[in-house]
Amino acid sequence: MSSDAAALKDADSPPDESAIERYIGHDEFDPIGTLALIMVYFLILVLMWLFMYFVEFVGNEPTVVGMV
């Protein structure tokens, strides 16, 4: 058990501490899953932007900017 784990123990008992199988400290933790999720989000954003272009601009008149 690292010192981080000890800190967790005194600091708190989450509602279901029993579910915790191991303690992971700052240095051992590598948020690779977060990176994966965020990449997925960015991919969705990019696709939505492309989609927006086709839905809203192609075949439409120019919007009001610069028309008045």
Added chain:
Amino acid sequence: MSAYIDQFPAEAKVIRSAFYTSFIALALGAAFGLIQTLHRTDIVRVIPSEMYYTVLTAHGVLLVVTFTIFFLVAIFTWAVTTSLDRGVEDIRFTWSWYVLMSLGTLFAAVAILAGFTDRTEMSADVLFTFYAPLQAHPIFYIGLVLFVIGTWLAGADWFRSWWAWKQENPDERIPLPTFMVLTTMIMWYLATLGVATSIIVFLIPWSLGLIDTVNPTLTRTLFWFWGHPVVYFWLMPAYMMWYVMLPKFSGGRLFSDPLARVVFVLFLLLSTPVGIHHQYLDPGIAEGFKFIAMTNTMFLLLPSLLTAFTVVASMEHGARQRGGEGYFGWLGALPWRDPVFAGMALAGLMFAAGGFSGMINAGMNINYLVHNSLWVPGHFHLTVGTAVALTFMAVSYHFIPQVTGRRLASKQIALFQVVLWFIGMTFMSNAMHRGGLLGMPRRTAEPEYDFPFETAIGTVGELNAQIALGGVLLTLSTVLFVANMLITALNDPADDLPSNTIPEPLSGSEDAPLVLDNLKLWTAIAVVLVIFAYSLPLGSIVERGGLFGPGGDAFPMFIEFVEGTVFGLTGDSVSSLVNSPLEWLRAMR
């Protein structure tokens, strides 16, 4: 190892009262939400269309002013007392701001609800964006002022606690939850200057008949000066919950205290100088100023993306401690059966979708496509209506037992309730976005007119059905929530409540540069940014339209208390007082 109510019984009582007030507002607001949803989709009509604005105003004000702000003063009080580990300095003072806020709410609510009866002239059908030329009865504005003063005093209460704590702990870092409260409140003080000026200097005298006219562009601009930062006022407590509580419920710890501080500082700096992005279509504001507001708005994406990273990483930490593996497999190890966790996580997921429609709103040119269409309510029911509201409901399942000492009535119903909200909102918001793209207007009882909206896929009937279905599910979800809370409040005392603690972050405050805690510095920069963003636009609005406007009638006109002329003159002379230096400046050029 004890619950909040055991540690701070007196504070728990105020917090409880604020929670209950917010729940009443939520219940009423949802009822009005249902009425208007079914009305505008022409499915069930229980009111005449002329009453639609009264319903819409009640819905907007009760939900985004009363529900959200009463809830957040409750959690802010919890956060400050818990993280400083000391009670408030003077509980009578704490009660006094709660009473003032309640009184203000009562005044405003009476004015709004009076719109339903013909027995009185009184009404306040001004929508939650109460700017001119729509006019409310004076007690609506007076109520708002009392409410805002209440929030100022609440902020003073928390600052007072912090100062007292600092005397005793001169060398310690500001605990993270208190830091979040203080930065949010500084933003709030700055932001409310706009709306307070608008109400006290213009709208109240105008509704009393002391001045004849106001400058509508000016009151709009002052409204939005506050109207954007207020969205962060709703959001910051939700963020606080995601930063300090979600890791706990995920079984992990906050990834980084310094990152959380950076995010709150960025919000303090950037929340206010962006309000003009709500006015992209307002004539009378030069495009250059709108462009500056857009640039600032795009910068605001940064703290939101930082939040996404930090919060997801904290959840992942919890999931891995619970045995989660793989790139995506860890998601399955999260405690999805816990309503507190599930509600907050689903709220965060919807916020990610709201982030996309927000980016569309924020772009000056793309905004023209969606401005004032149903897309906009579609967007903010994802943000304030779910990211904030669902997070608040979810954490209530934790906090109400904490501040009452009673057992949660039903965890299963709670879980069902948060999922139901998510599903209902998926239907309602998605269909609203689509309807908006077809050009369906927001804020109207008769969106259909006789106009044949062309749909690319599906039909208008199908969109309306989805909006109505979503609205019904959401209302059902609200009923379950309120009932669960009510039964909890009357339930048996529990003696096995989890203790009221906040876990230490993985990377703690000792890793955060000291300058982050320099609140004076950040306040000064925030003020300078606001001056940069607003002095020229406000100056040019006053220069063109005059402080009290070019004329025009209010709608509806309220009782003229005094002969207009005398005060009309005062109005004119004040106006010329301000205008003459401007004239002079112009002459200099």
